[in-house]
Amino acid sequence: MRKQIAAANWKMNLTLQQGEQLLEDIISLPHQLNENQEAVFAVPAPYLMMAQQKLRGKEYLSVAAQNCYSKKSGAYTGEISVDMLSSIGVYYVVLGHSERREYFNESNSFLADKINICLLNNITPIFCCGEPLEIREAGTQNEYVAKQLQESLYHLNADQLLKIVIAYEPIWAIGTGKTASSAQAQEMHAAIRKQLESKYGKETAECISILYGGSVKGSNAAEIFVQPDVDGGLVGGASLVAEEFVAIMNALKK
């Protein structure tokens, strides 16, 4: 069975003290993750080590960076390298979030470079894709997402692809309170898996975790996660509230 993942994306929110408190609250609330499930916390870069310390020894709870750069090291003021992440024991990074694509002009080919350096350094990218509202309204969302996957991932071989987690996040559902229906989520997740199958074969496609993101909350997580091709969620707003995020963790498929 594919790994089921609840990924928290704190974005540029919370002070260090608030972040510490949030993690403590989450740890103290009853949650039941098993060896096939994981909760991943994508915290702001200055809090990565704090989060690592708080989650050390806690089963099935991991830390992720929200971004990294495509170069190994050098004169890139303000950027974070994969070596920096692995030197503090962080092995997940969110890449290609729609906010980074929109505000920082991250293109599919730039993201391909970031994917490459992550894989070379054993860091698992949580690769985000998803269409804006006008594309959904035009009904061309499958083609749009297919192009994102082709241009950022299709240079990989099957073994490399198996190290990637995909997060489908329709942009019109991010931070808007407007969730894709569970049928819409399933439809796109199945389309992504079919597309991966046509390039990499069924066996590989069946092993890739595809998370849904876009206004997931404690109250709607279960109906979305129960869909056969949905393997958990990438969660923004609701990940900042301990009870909400724990409810989302507990809604992962068993």
Ligand code: PEP
């Ligand atoms: C996100 O930022 O990845 C996200 C899905 O945000 P929200 O849950 O707030 O819609």
